[in-house]
């Protein structure tokens with residue numbers, strides 16, 4: 411058996427799969443190691459009864475349309491998988507269930523969003539128009555700045571240095587004005603009412619930090635990207651993309667090994683030269699790429715004596731981010747019958763999102779904002795007729811869950827799920843009586859399946875200090891690279907694109 415490769419990839423999450431695809435299609439010999447028995451990491455699904463449940467994807471970004479393709483559509487076309495997948499365009503960004511019982515839906519179209527929000531909040535019209543103007547300008551300037559800094563130098567800290575350069579505010583006025591501010595700060599400046607602020611800040615839940623800590627830079631770009639490129643869902647779930655990429659790697663001659671976790675990275679004289687899998691088999695490679703967290707990579711996969719000086723201290727600056735408690739639910743009625751109009755919904759308990767978010771440290775789900783997606787709203791044909799398939803959950807830190815005994819765990823998990831169902835019942839009367847299947851995942855489930863510290867679903871916390879401009883990208887061990895939501899913006903789209911970017915960089919260095 412030939413155990414020598416150009417590239418070894420540890421983990422088949424989005425970035426691991428796209429990196430391996432780019433490398434294999436460029437003619438490199440690739441081996442991808444995955445500890446689970448299916449590909450995808452967060453991008454997987456599972457079955458209960460007659461239903462297949464999506465694990466993670468609420469909305470796919472960066473696809474664009476056939477006429478106006480986004481970067482992800484272009485990448486999937488290059489990979490040859492675009493036509494193997496059925497893409498479902500979603501026409502609303504999200505709908506917000508406010509504490510006063512109103513539901514406010516935001517269309518995935520700038521003009522329509524401005525119009526419908528101005529109808530619901532007429533006194534805020536001026537702020538609404540200004541908000542969208544800022545988001546789109548921010549996105550335009552951020553894209554121009556990223557393209558410029560990518561051209562100018564390959565140094566990872568180039569962005570930080572460039573920010574300090576004279577003249578930056580003149581060339582990038584929106585970035586300079588809003589780039590380092592929180593969502594709460596900017597929205598409070600634009601709007602009088604709390605309700606409109608809750609409606610527009612909803613993407614904080616995609617990064618797992620509340621509006622007071624959520625960088626406005628990310629909110630602005632999420633809003634502009636999802637409107638420009640439209641939110642998408644995938645018929646059959648995100649597992650379809652993971653499967654298609656696995657087949658693309660194999661078709662290009664690469665190997666994908668399931669039930670085959672990496673136990674150790676072999677490091678000689680500060681150079682990564684291969685891995686040892688969980689069965690003790692040794693493999694060598696010119697390049698090792700980790701699709702898992704730097705925390706686990708350095709602490710678990712590398713022998714202590716091979717750890718470079720300073721690496722553990724360096725990562726102490728990065729806080730492990732939040733996990734989630736998710737109920738996977740199938741109803742024996744259509745979305746219309748139960749009142750789901752939009753697929754992606756955020757349900758608030760009060761106008762104080764920051765205060766309610768603090769419950770993320772507790773076991774119960776009595777006040778946390780509920781993130782829910784009803785897939786059958788936009789994709790009826792993908793599920794059994796006359797049913798609704800959805801996920802509904804809250805963001806949770808793992809600590810409280812890690813302290814429970816097995817008996818306490820069981821009770822706590824179903825009590826928290828019960829809280830969520832009770833609260834949904836208020837917005838969607840009859841909800842509980844229609845439940846045909848329900849399964850619950852906690853932070854411990856995410857720890858078990860992904861192997862990430864704290865069961866983190868979004869990597870390191872992406873707050874004002876450690877977001878977009880400040881990812882940990884320093885290299886400590888030669889020929890050991892990282893490609894994942896831990897060193898890049900989290901999310902499906904961003905990580906498929908990032909895996910490809912890292913692969914291109916490695917190919918250009920050979």
Ligand SMILES: Cc1cc2nc3c(=O)[nH]c(=O)nc-3n(C[C@H](O)[C@H](O)[C@H](O)COP(=O)(O)OP(=O)(O)OC[C@H]3O[C@@H](n4cnc5c(N)ncnc54)[C@H](O)[C@@H]3O)c2cc1C
Pocket residue numbers: 420421422423424425426443444445446449450451452453465466467468469470471670671672673701702734736859860861862867868893894895896899900901902903905
């Ligand atoms: C509940 C939930 C909801 C989400 N909602 C959205 C959304 O709507 N939109 C969006 O864009 N993003 C969403 N995300 C985030 C998005 O899914 C992630 O940011 C992205 O998938 C991370 O990809 P990744 O490449 O970092 O790999 P991961 O998905 O983290 O995968 C890492 C892989 O490495 C494997 N692995 C771990 N240890 C080893 C080892 N020692 N050896 C071999 N393999 C190993 C794991 O089994 C896993 O397959 C959500 C995530 C979750 C969990």
